[in-house]
Amino acid sequence: MKFVLAPIADFTDPPFRTMCFRGGADGAYTEMVSAAALRHGHEATRFLLEKNAGEGPVACQIFGSDELDVAFAARAVDAVGGRFCALNLNAGCPMKKIVRTGAGASLVSKPEKVEKLLRAMKENTSLPVTLKTRLGTHPGETTVFELAGAAEAAGAAEIAVHARFVSEMHSGAPHLDILRDLVSRTRLPVTGNGGVADRRGAADMAATGVDGVMIARAALARPHVFAEIKAALSGAAAPPEKSPKELFSEHLALVLEYADSLAAAFPHARPLPRGKLAVLKTRTHLFRYFSGVPGAAAVRKRLMSADTTDEIFDIISTI
Numbered sequence: 001m002k003f004v005l006a007p008i009a010d011f012t013d014p015p016f017r018t019m020c021f022r023g024g025a026d027g028a029y030t031e032m033v034s035a036a037a038l039r040h041g042h043e044a045t046r047f048l049l050e051k052n053a054g055e056g057p058v059a060c061q062i063f064g065s066d067e068l069d070v071a072f073a074a075r076a077v078d079a080v081g082g083r084f085c086a087l088n089l090n091a092g093c094p095m096k097k098i099v100r101t102g103a104g105a106s107l108v109s110k111p112e113k114v115e116k117l118l119r120a121m122k123e124n125t126s127l128p129v130t131l132k133t134r135l136g137t138h139p140g141e142t143t144v145f146e147l148a149g150a151a152e153a154a155g156a157a158e159i160a161v162h163a164r165f166v167s168e169m170h171s172g173a174p175h176l177d178i179l180r181d182l183v184s185r186t187r188l189p190v191t192g193n194g195g196v197a198d199r200r201g202a203a204d205m206a207a208t209g210v211d212g213v214m215i216a217r218a219a220l221a222r223p224h225v226f227a228e229i230k231a232a233l234s235g236a237a238a239p240p241e242k243s244p245k246e247l248f249s250e251h252l253a254l255v256l257e258y259a260d261s262l263a264a265a266f267p268h269a270r271p272l273p274r275g276k277l278a279v280l281k282t283r284t285h286l287f288r289y290f291s292g293v294p295g296a297a298a299v300r301k302r303l304m305s306a307d308t309t310d311e312i313f314d315i316i317s318t319i
């Protein structure tokens with residue numbers, strides 16, 4: 001059973017993916033990449049196609065609603081040469097700005113369109129093409145069987161299913177009964193996603209017969225959740241736990257390296273300088289390592305007001 005890190009916009013960049021691979025993930029996804037932006041030459045979008053040397057298999061996820069856009073994106077991803085293990089289509093993101101363009105969750109009710117987009121991708125890449133989607137628009141409107149059929153017809157290699165409806169956004173228990181039904185009805189390998197945070201959730205998901213389990217939010221503050229779950233499922237001892245401070249420092253070092261690598265690779269696109277990226281990631285992500293520890297609120301407050309890498313280092317040294 002494979003345990004993979006889900007695509008999470010603004011989070012699953014090379015530093016965080018590296019943390020998750022070190023924490024036992026068997027695979028990961030990029031953040032979603034706009035096919036239209038790639039086609040229109042938006043250089044900063046190409047940052048999303050970067051990968052660290054120390055990472056394991058990463059699938060590149062694109063979103064789009066236009067066959068020419070996704071075909072172009074497929075060629076662009078191919079052109080970065082062997083960096084990715086698969087090219088995935090996002091047919092599940094409920095964000096208004098994505099749905100408005102006919103992409104993401106808008107595709108959940110359009111299996112024919114999904115088939116066309118997957119075919120366009122497949123004709124333009126040497127990578128396996130995969131789909132990530134949801135169960136349907138809302139309970140009672142289950143379309144995942146048709147979506148899996150579309151993926152099969154287009155020659156996709158796998159389907160990842162967030163076992164919730166679009167109307168449920170990211171909350172509520174996953175509908176494992178529908179997932180189980182899907183597994184028995186499709187020829188494609190299925191990766192199950194939704195609400196897995198521990199051994200129990202993973203075991204329930206695995207019991208549906210899925211080939212892999214995908215984890216998103218539970219990994220944000222616990223990138224080692226993959227190793228923990230694997231150990232618990234196999235009855236092995238839990239892996240040694242890193243302290244919040246160790247996790248924070250390790251992740252921060254990766255962010256600084258990543259900022260330097262972006263600056264070297266894209267001298268004209270002005271990626272955020274290392275200090276600014278470190279502050280941004282600390283405020284949006286790294287502070288989470290301290291949640292649940294005594295004094296977390298105070299640490300978080302201090303980290304949120306830090307404006308430079310030196311200030312961040314000073315705060316961390318006192319913890």
Ligand SMILES: Cc1cc2nc3c(=O)[nH]c(=O)nc-3n(C[C@H](O)[C@H](O)[C@H](O)COP(=O)(O)O)c2cc1C
Nearest residue numbers: 006007008009031032090162194195196215216217
């Ligand atoms: C902040 C945030 C950003 C997300 N970004 C993406 C994305 O870029 N592509 C995607 O397919 N799903 C995205 N998702 C959905 C997750 O991949 C996953 O399907 C969902 O969070 C359910 O998994 P979980 O219950 O383990 O969190 C996002 C979810 C969150 C909370």
